[in-house]
Amino acid sequence: MTLADLGWNDELAQAFEPHAKQGRVPARLNRETPINYGAFVFDNDGQLEDIDVVLSGKVWHDAPTDAELPAVGDWVAVELGGENEDHVIRARLPRSSCFSRKVPGKSVEEQVIGTNVDVIAVVTDPGPDHNPRRMERYFALIGRSGAKPVVLVNKSDAFPEDQCNEAVAELQALSPEAEIHLTSALEGSGLEILKRHLSPGSTMCIVGSSGVGKSTLVNQLMGEEWQWTSEVNEVTGKGRHTTTSRELVLLPGGGMLIDNPGMREIQMWTDEQTLRESFADVEAVAAECKFHDCKHGTDKGCAIRAAVEAGELEIERLESFLRLDEEIEDLQRRAKKRQITTERRAKRNHRVKARNLEDRIEYEREQRGEWR
Numbered sequence: 001m002t003l004a005d006l007g008w009n010d011e012l013a014q015a016f017e018p019h020a021k022q023g024r025v026p027a028r029l030n031r032e033t034p035i036n037y038g039a040f041v042f043d044n045d046g047q048l049e050d051i052d053v054v055l056s057g058k059v060w061h062d063a064p065t066d067a068e069l070p071a072v073g074d075w076v077a078v079e080l081g082g083e084n085e086d087h088v089i090r091a092r093l094p095r096s097s098c099f100s101r102k103v104p105g106k107s108v109e110e111q112v113i114g115t116n117v118d119v120i121a122v123v124t125d126p127g128p129d130h131n132p133r134r135m136e137r138y139f140a141l142i143g144r145s146g147a148k149p150v151v152l153v154n155k156s157d158a159f160p161e162d163q164c165n166e167a168v169a170e171l172q173a174l175s176p177e178a179e180i181h182l183t184s185a186l187e188g189s190g191l192e193i194l195k196r197h198l199s200p201g202s203t204m205c206i207v208g209s210s211g212v213g214k215s216t217l218v219n220q221l222m223g224e225e226w227q228w229t230s231e232v233n234e235v236t237g238k239g240r241h242t243t244t245s246r247e248l249v250l251l252p253g254g255g256m257l258i259d260n261p262g263m264r265e266i267q268m269w270t271d272e273q274t275l276r277e278s279f280a281d282v283e284a285v286a287a288e289c290k291f292h293d294c295k296h297g298t299d300k301g302c303a304i305r306a307a308v309e310a311g312e313l314e315i316e317r318l319e320s321f322l323r324l325d326e327e328i329e330d331l332q333r334r335a336k337k338r339q340i341t342t343e344r345r346a347k348r349n350h351r352v353k354a355r356n357l358e359d360r361i362e363y364e365r366e367q368r369g370e371w372r
């Protein structure tokens with residue numbers, strides 16, 4: 001095992017030079033919790049170690065937005081502490097990619113899913129999950145991230161060949177540069193494709209709707225020893241639920257996988273956007289209503305009602321449109337419910353997150369209005 005097996009390269013080495021002079025060590029963040037991070041480092045004997053690290057107050061203060069804070073997948077410069085001392089992140093090194101979800105419009109909130117990701121594998125199927133509009137969303141997110149998109153149209157064993165090929169062709173048309181594969185995780189072809197994109201040092205994210213076969217694939221990648229389940233075996237620590245915390249794991253065959261509760265939010269978000277977009281034509285008509293807060297009921301000058309009366313808009317479609325906000329709320333409620341409590345706690349504790357004791361005391365003082 002070497003730094004290169006964790007993704008270290010010449011660019012990072014160059015960016016790290018000034019830190020090396022200050023006695024810091026390079027580390028890759030593999031875990032994020034409400035109070036600290038986990039990181040891979042190599043000890044003096046060249047052995048891989050998994051250590052806890054905290055963020056320096058300066059790095060925290062200097063980050064202009066949350067998205068700039070160190071996240072799972074990031075390379076950082078760490079000052080190792082002595083016995084009973086914290087190991088402190090003194091700087092974050094430049095990212096080669098950043099996979100995130102950006103709330104469009106009103107907010108600048110950006111949620112980072114993983115950084116320095118080489119490949120993002122989207123898993124779908126040729127049947128109920130097949131949705132070109134949603135896939136377009138994924139392609140947009142991946143395109144912005146800087147990672148390579150690979151799509152697995154999974155469960156090919158369960159659908160007619162024609163349907164499989166049509167789904168692949170339809171998705172390929174959306175993104176000529178994306179790699180699209182027809183796979184069957186049950187027959188092992190999904191694993192084969194993922195492995196083709198995993199080499200020592202490479203990092204992958206796997207996203208997609210619930211039930212398309214992600215866990216099946218991850219379990220195949222992790223080998224027998226690992227199960228992607230919510231059961232925690234206290235004794236062996238095996239079967240630790242990777243989706244309750246952000247985590248970067250080393251795969252037995254080389255390469256790494258980033259797993260993260262935010263993956264689910266990515267799906268929710270793509271679904272919401274897709275839902276909204278599917279009513280773009282109705283929205284356009286609604287923009288012609290006389291009153292901007294028109295309820296499209298009995299209001300005067302309603303362009304929507306006029307369109308229905310003129311036979312240009314189906315009444316069923318209008319009804320779905322009127323339910324859109326409700327449906328999106330429902331979508332969000334369901335996604336929220338699924339969110340694990342630790343994730344909530346992480347958000348609430350966000351402002352004091354990952355700071356060392358000294359910083360925390362200082363911060364709390366500030367909160368009380370005390371001056372240093």
Ligand SMILES: Nc1nc2c(ncn2[C@@H]2O[C@H](COP(=O)(O)OP(=O)(O)OP(=O)(O)O)[C@@H](O)[C@H]2O)c(=O)[nH]1
Pocket residue numbers: 154155156157158183184185186187208209210211212213214215216217
């Ligand atoms: N026929 C067929 N079934 C599959 C295939 N891959 C997975 N499945 C089945 O599909 C079901 C859902 O698979 P999972 O791996 O749990 O799906 P997931 O994407 O992880 O779903 P979440 O955990 O809810 O996010 C399971 O019963 C799998 O056995 C496949 O290639 N073919």
Ligand SMILES: [Zn+2]
Pocket residue numbers: 286289290294295296297299301302303304305
């Ligand atoms: Zn109206």
